[in-house]
Amino acid sequence: MKILYEDSIPHGHDYFSQLGEARSYPMGTNPAEWLSDCGYLAIRSTTRVDEALLRQAGQLQMIATATAGTNHMDIPAIEQHNIAWRDAGGCNAVAVAEYVVSVLLNARRQKQLDLDRITVGIVGAGHVGTALSRLLGALNISYVLNDPIREQQGDNRHFVSLDEALRCDVVTLHVPFTTTGEFATANLIGADQLNHLSSSQLLINACRGEVIDETALKQRLQSADAPVVVLDVFNREPDIDTELLPLIWLASAHTAGHSVEGKVRGTQMVYEQFCEHANVTRQLALEDFLASPLPVDFTPRDPSMEALGWDEISELLLSIYDVAEDDRDFRNAMAQGESFARIRKQYRVRRECNSYTLRLTGVVSEGILRQLTGLGFILETL
Known part of the structure; x- marks a missing residue:
């Protein structure tokens, strides 16, 4: 079993060498020259899989991306070559949901939002939207869901129209980028939608930049009564429009999902998919590569x-993850001439709440215990 993998995949060698002969290729390069005798290819979003690449892959049986999105993969071409493919959908859902919560807490700190009174409109109720709804539930923050595809498929959750979601105090986007079909998401938020958002509303995009019409967004942000905007994603990454940066409140380099757990979870998912396809018994688990939960002493005031x-x-x-630090680091790096891709690659170490054990002293109410568990923490009573 010969496996080729992008060298940016966390623990790629540890995982894939367990299955057979594993070789890495540098991120940002074309792996075609190494594909002639390769059976399995593991990639991230920095590798474009197209017809030209596939013509060099005479023995390729399966391609898997260790990322949630698949916009870098020409799925029809892959299927035409009778090659199996998989993605790591959901690997970074918790990280992105925690990113949105960090934005909300920053908005409260800046006295922009009263979290007891707001409603969050979650556009896209897939892995990320669902993870976010759970966190908001634990925090007792009201939310609505918009996802016409899942609604048509019979999902039994309550859904609202896009127009209703866009009337919420906070609108946060978590849809895939699609250009065809009844519910295509390209420019889902265009001039008309932006013009109906007011300065009292917060718009967050942590899915794909192309979901918002950036030309219309730039115009809207330079007009009166513009909404407050947070962008983790941009059109034409990594060659982004830097003129947007002074116009938006918080910005980051497509790192909302870049937790340690999210990235290693993606590798684990690809490894398991290769095992399943090759009918090989899985030997490795996520816990083999993650450090033990970090202990934190925590005593509620009441x-x-x-x-x-x-x-x-x-x-x-915010002591665990503060998005304001990402914003500061991103803007400073861009001002010093760093490239978007390099900033993303050198992103700091960030852990999810599920990597922390809260050591609680004394008797704590069931309500607080449920809340902390709902936020993802491991609890230990001393």
């Missing part, structure tokens, strides 16, 4: 309360 107050929640969650 352990008898049914839920933590916003000050406590903010102190806890």
Whole structure:
């Protein structure tokens, strides 16, 4: 079993050498020259799989991307060559959901939002939208879901129209980028939708840049009563329009999902997919590559309360992940001439809440315990 994998895939050698002869290729290069006798190809979004590449892959049986999106893969061409393919959908869902929560807590810190009174419109109820809805539920923040495809497929959750979602205090986008079909998402948020958003609303895009019409967005942001905007993604990455940066509140280099757990989870999923295709027994698990949960001593100010107050929640969650740090680092790096791709590649180490064990002292109410568990923490009572 010969496996070729992009060298940016975390623990790629550890995972894939367990299955057979594994060789890496440098991120950002074309792997075609190494594909002639390769049976399995593991990639990330920096590798474009198209017809030209596939013509060099005479023995290729399967391609898997260790990322949630597949826009870098020409799926019809792959299928025409009778090559199996898979993605790592959901690998970074928790990380992106925690990114949105960090944005909300920053908005509260800046007195832009009263989290007890807002409603969040989640556009896209897939892996990320679902993970986000769970976190918002744990925080008792009201939300609505918009996803016409899942609604048509019989998903039994309650859905609202896009127009209704766009009337919420916060609108956060979590759809795949698609250009065809009844519910194509290219330029889903165009001039008309942007013109109906006001300065009291917050718009977050952490899915794909092309979901928003950036030309219309730039115009709207330079007009009166413009909404507050947070962008983790941009059109034409990595060659982004830097003129947008002074116009938006928070910006980052497509790193909303770049937690340690999210990236290693993607590798684990590809490894398992290769095992299944090759009918090989899995030997490795995610826990083999993640450090033990990090201990944190935490004592609620009033352990008898049914839920933590916003000050406590903010102190806890922002101490673990504060999106304002990403914004600062991103803007500083861009000002110093760093490339978007390099900033993304050198992103800092970031852990998810599920990598922390909260060590609680004394008796804590069931409500607080449920809330902390709902946020993903491991709990230990001392």
